Amino acid sequence: MSGxxxxxxxxxxxxxxxxxxxxxxxxxxxxxxxxxxxTRFDARTLENERGGVGRPRVLSDGLxxxxxxxxxxYARGPSLPPAATADRPxxxxxxxxxxxLSLITHPVNPYVPTSHANWRFxxxxxxxxxxxxxxxxxxxxxxxxxxxxxxxxxxxxxxKASCDPFGADLYRRYKEECDEYFHLPxxxxxxxxxxxxxxxxxxxxxxxxxxxxAFSRCFAFVRSVSEHYLxxxxxxxxxxxxxxxxxxxxxxxxxxxxxxxxxxxxxxxGTRYGLQAGARAESVLASMPPRALGRYDWSPETDSEEARLxxxxxxxxxxx
Amino acid sequence: MSGxxxxxxxxxxxxxxxxxxxxxxxxxxxxxxxxxxxTRFDARTLENERGGVGRPRVLSDGLxxxxxxxxxxYARGPSLPPAATADRPxxxxxxxxxxxLSLITHPVNPYVPTSHANWRFxxxxxxxxxxxxxxxxxxxxxxxxxxxxxxxxxxxxxxKASCDPFGADLYRRYKEECDEYFHLPxxxxxxxxxxxxxxxxxxxxxxxxxxxxAFSRCFAFVRSVSEHYLxxxxxxxxxxxxxxxxxxxxxxxxxxxxxxxxxxxxxxxGTRYGLQAGARAESVLASMPPRALGRYDWSPETDSEEARLxxxxxxxxxxx
Numbered sequence: 001m002s003g004x005x006x007x008x009x010x011x012x013x014x015x016x017x018x019x020x021x022x023x024x025x026x027x028x029x030x031x032x033x034x035x036x037x038x039t040r041f042d043a044r045t046l047e048n049e050r051g052g053v054g055r056p057r058v059l060s061d062g063l064x065x066x067x068x069x070x071x072x073x074y075a076r077g078p079s080l081p082p083a084a085t086a087d088r089p090x091x092x093x094x095x096x097x098x099x100x101l102s103l104i105t106h107p108v109n110p111y112v113p114t115s116h117a118n119w120r121f122x123x124x125x126x127x128x129x130x131x132x133x134x135x136x137x138x139x140x141x142x143x144x145x146x147x148x149x150x151x152x153x154x155x156x157x158x159x160k161a162s163c164d165p166f167g168a169d170l171y172r173r174y175k176e177e178c179d180e181y182f183h184l185p186x187x188x189x190x191x192x193x194x195x196x197x198x199x200x201x202x203x204x205x206x207x208x209x210x211x212x213x214a215f216s217r218c219f220a221f222v223r224s225v226s227e228h229y230l231x232x233x234x235x236x237x238x239x240x241x242x243x244x245x246x247x248x249x250x251x252x253x254x255x256x257x258x259x260x261x262x263x264x265x266x267x268x269x270g271t272r273y274g275l276q277a278g279a280r281a282e283s284v285l286a287s288m289p290p291r292a293l294g295r296y297d298w299s300p301e302t303d304s305e306e307a308r309l310x311x312x313x314x315x316x317x318x319x320x
Numbered sequence: 321m322s323g324x325x326x327x328x329x330x331x332x333x334x335x336x337x338x339x340x341x342x343x344x345x346x347x348x349x350x351x352x353x354x355x356x357x358x359t360r361f362d363a364r365t366l367e368n369e370r371g372g373v374g375r376p377r378v379l380s381d382g383l384x385x386x387x388x389x390x391x392x393x394y395a396r397g398p399s400l401p402p403a404a405t406a407d408r409p410x411x412x413x414x415x416x417x418x419x420x421l422s423l424i425t426h427p428v429n430p431y432v433p434t435s436h437a438n439w440r441f442x443x444x445x446x447x448x449x450x451x452x453x454x455x456x457x458x459x460x461x462x463x464x465x466x467x468x469x470x471x472x473x474x475x476x477x478x479x480k481a482s483c484d485p486f487g488a489d490l491y492r493r494y495k496e497e498c499d500e501y502f503h504l505p506x507x508x509x510x511x512x513x514x515x516x517x518x519x520x521x522x523x524x525x526x527x528x529x530x531x532x533x534a535f536s537r538c539f540a541f542v543r544s545v546s547e548h549y550l551x552x553x554x555x556x557x558x559x560x561x562x563x564x565x566x567x568x569x570x571x572x573x574x575x576x577x578x579x580x581x582x583x584x585x586x587x588x589x590g591t592r593y594g595l596q597a598g599a600r601a602e603s604v605l606a607s608m609p610p611r612a613l614g615r616y617d618w619s620p621e622t623d624s625e626e627a628r629l630x631x632x633x634x635x636x637x638x639x640x
Contacts, residue, residue: 042616042617058616058617060615060616067614067616069616185595186594186595186599186601186604187601254611258608261581261585262585262605265581265582265585265586266585266586266591266592266595271586272586274506275505275506275586279506281506281507282616282617284506285582285614286616288578288614289614290613290614290615291574291611291612291613291614292581292611292612292614293610293611294387294605294608294609294610294611294612295380295610296362296378296380296387296389296602296606297362297378297602
């Protein structure tokens, strides 16, 4: 929180996110190792002619994770893509750098929730020499199939702990933004039990937007949130990965994954941006469920184990 | 082709499409009956307070069709929905009627292709008393997993036969529009082997757009195309439904169904319009595959049976 203000620095953000990517992949592989599986991440480094670097990491058909995708990208170019300047017309034509880390897990065991996280940083340079403009975005959210109250409370308490040092109201605000964003309007239903979501972050508190002080504090905030992802998720995986389940639970998980695919393909800005901007389709769609099951006009029986999700967990609640 | 010009008449279009819906459902149920399955269409009639009528018909878990959805809708209202007037601002605020029939099949046997068809009619009234404006849209297209040349040629020849009486160039034009529309830009790949696609049809040949003569001819054309769907598809189902297959073929079918879901959720205008306009989600998404399988960065082996689809069939070709 203290110390000297740092000039906006995409290399520092990239270094942090790539190191965290390695750490997260390691943690997931440790679960596979412990389960006796020799499944590991498929790790590549893809470079383009403009100096962009993609590091897709995808684990498939593990004993704990049916799929986990943990992808980082570094992009730069002579002018920001249209999708990035739609709401910021004053930035059209500026050269830019963009750094991101996106991850998703599709666990095997239906009692282990799916988790999703993303952190991103954009910086737009001004050839005229004035200070660059930049913004952060990100967050993490949880999508259980057979939720346990203590898991969801732990997830949200950890989210709150990651925010609190930076402002008493931040958790509340970004928790609400998460509930608003991960919402299927055509079903009037949340995607999961939420977490944190923020975008266009150019300052915190009283800092002057886009100042060096604002960058230092925002970067510290993004470090804090991103470093709280594993402490939020790993204990839940540990607790639930051995829960016995049957075909019924697996079918329900595959059914709910269909909803997840609906959201990602039809509503998620990141997925749509990726597909329309010509990103590597296999990387963008690594977030898709490995297997899914559709049912026509099906609802769980009243008071069944499956009915609890929609009734008790998906309507946005105060979890802390 | 001859006879007196008919005033634009949504009731006549509706009558045609609903009768065709019954005929198509009957034909699909006949396959189930012949296979010894007692699976039938779930048939409902849903009415809304404005006089709209939806007739969703969905068959699930048959022996021939894993899912078939054949849905008709009749809608009317005091003003056209925004999606319908985005390209037609002069129609904003006009009262309207809309009639449509949409269908999709997800067969069990991977050697039977998926088929999709849609026909629709919009009419916008002018309270000032001038003649109503109207347009037709529609077509049908085929998505094989293990294609056979003779099936694709039969499909396209039937499509051509449905168009030829109405203009020598129509098949060629609407076949090309179909190739353009059912295209996954992020993969640079066609969804299937195409067929016919037309939209904003207000006249054919030299008829004056939106005239009574134009309506008569366009409606006759839509009747012809829609009545050629069963003759195009049924012989293919009949020929392939008994082809022996194994787990490998089934996996490839589920994998390709994932592509189908990608297109429908991320690109199809009808699906997006339905979801955003607040249509019944279960009806809109009845087109989604009942089961699907995702694979990360997988491609069929060179010269395998699976490689033929992408290599020989998906690149748009002249099939007649």
